[in-house]
Amino acid sequence: MPPDAARRSDRSRRAILVAALELVEALGYSRLTIEAVATRAGVGKQTIYRWWSSKGPLLFEAFVELGPIGQYPPTCGDLAADLRLELRVVVEELGERRFDQVCRALLHEARDDLLALLLTPRRLRLEERLRAAQRVGEVRLEVDVAVAADLLLGAVHQRWLLRTEPLSGQHADAVVDLVLRALRG
Amino acid sequence: MPPDAARRSDRSRRAILVAALELVEALGYSRLTIEAVATRAGVGKQTIYRWWSSKGPLLFEAFVELGPIGQYPPTCGDLAADLRLELRVVVEELGERRFDQVCRALLHEARDDLLALLLTPRRLRLEERLRAAQRVGEVRLEVDVAVAADLLLGAVHQRWLLRTEPLSGQHADAVVDLVLRALRG
Incomplete structure (x- = not known):
């Protein structure tokens, strides 16, 4: 690709990713259409489909590229405080x-693999x-730290996913406190 | 509805539910079509759409009605053994x-509410x-038993859902053993 075309192409890609994130925030996933993203980004629908097969993978890439995905709080040295903070984030x-x-978009499109990727950084921090x-x-x-991380994250992800009860910082704290009793000597 | 028509209607409903379960087992969810269910059940597509809006809710009802959903092992009185058995089931x-x-069908159709219902009986047993x-x-x-159940089930559901690692009886045992340490005095 000649340099000018490459630059134009980069600009289009970025405009598409930005538009996708703005629209998912404004409309929610189910009302988001590739057509609306194309209009907002000032490109043709075909340009989007050339790079992404559907809105799930498009949103995933937007998130990874335009992150950061939330904050990464510094650890303070106190295990209970650190785990509580991580889980609250x-x-x-x-x-x-x-x-x-x-995240729900990826689930609905059966892209468990991408969802797992999106959730991995938090897990690695916890395990570390x-x-x-x-x-x-x-x-x-x-203690198998992978199993311990399953307990911490699974409890929260499950509530989020099934919407059985609202997520809350209090619930996260209760999870950490219970798990800590299992981890300590 | 006259008695004969009601009986015919009942028979059709049941034939549809049976066909839906057989086909999801044979084809998997993504290749399952309402058309194939109709053909196998010997009814028209419109008959199915009169009762169910899509394949997710149809499969949910098939599961609930034609269950049982797995076995309900008798409890033996030993807490560790009982929890291990429940989680292995x-x-x-x-x-x-x-x-x-x-379950994945319900996720992909954003029917978290139905999925939660399908998973509820196990949770109630554990909490009990x-x-x-x-x-x-x-x-x-x-100990808040709801949080304890979140730990036990969340750890397993998370692996299942994200397919990060294969589910196994060994993993379930490790989860139970770790959680038990947190629950005991």
């Missing part, structure tokens, strides 16, 4: 309309924090 | 093609078992 993020809509706690003896060495 | 059920496909354990002092009274 997960709750906030899932409660944010844009993030919620993108748990491993650090193991090194200083705050978490038993026999 | 959850894992088996989610691993069963028909159940897996119906945890409450019984509280009454005999095996689980601390301060």
Whole structure:
């Protein structure tokens, strides 16, 4: 591609990603159409379909590229405080309309693989924090940190996903407190 | 409706539900069509659409009506053994093609409400078992059994949903063992 065409193409791509995120926030996922994204981004529908097969993968890329996905709070050294903070950020993020809509979009399009990717950074942070706690003896060495992360995140993701009860910081704290009893020596 | 017409209508409904379950097992959800269900059940497509708006709610009703949804193992009195067994049944059920496909179908059609209903019986059993354990002092009274059930089920549902790692009885056991440490006095 000649340099000018490449630059134009980059600009279009970015305009599409920005439009997709703005629209999912304004309309929600089910009312979002590729046509509306194209109009807002000032490109033709075909341009979008050349790069993305449907709105799920388009939104995923928009999120990854135009992140950051929420904040990454600094750890303070106190295990309970750190885990509470991490899990509260997960709750906030899932409660944010844009993030919620993108995640559900991926589910509805059966893109579990992309959803897993989107949720992975938080999991890695948690596992890393748990491993650090193991090194200083705050978490038993026999604990499988992947299973511990399943407990912490699963409890929250399940409520979010099934909407059985509203997500809340209080619920997240209760989850952390219960899990901590299992992790300590 | 005259008695004969009511009987015919009942027969059609049942034939549709049976066909839907057989086909989701044979084809998986994405290849299942209302047309194929109609053909197999010997009814017209319009008959199906008169009762159900799409394949998600149709499959849900088929599951609820033609259950049972897996087995309900008798409790043996030992808390650890009971929880392990319950969670292993959850894992088996989610691993069963028909159940897996119906649950994912509901997700893909954004029927989180129906999915939650389908998963509720297991949760109620677990909570009931945890409450019984509280009454005999095996689980601390301060434990919120709903949060404990979130931990047990969330860990398993999360793996199932995101397919990050395969579900297994071993994983379920590890979840139960870790959670039990948090529940005991």
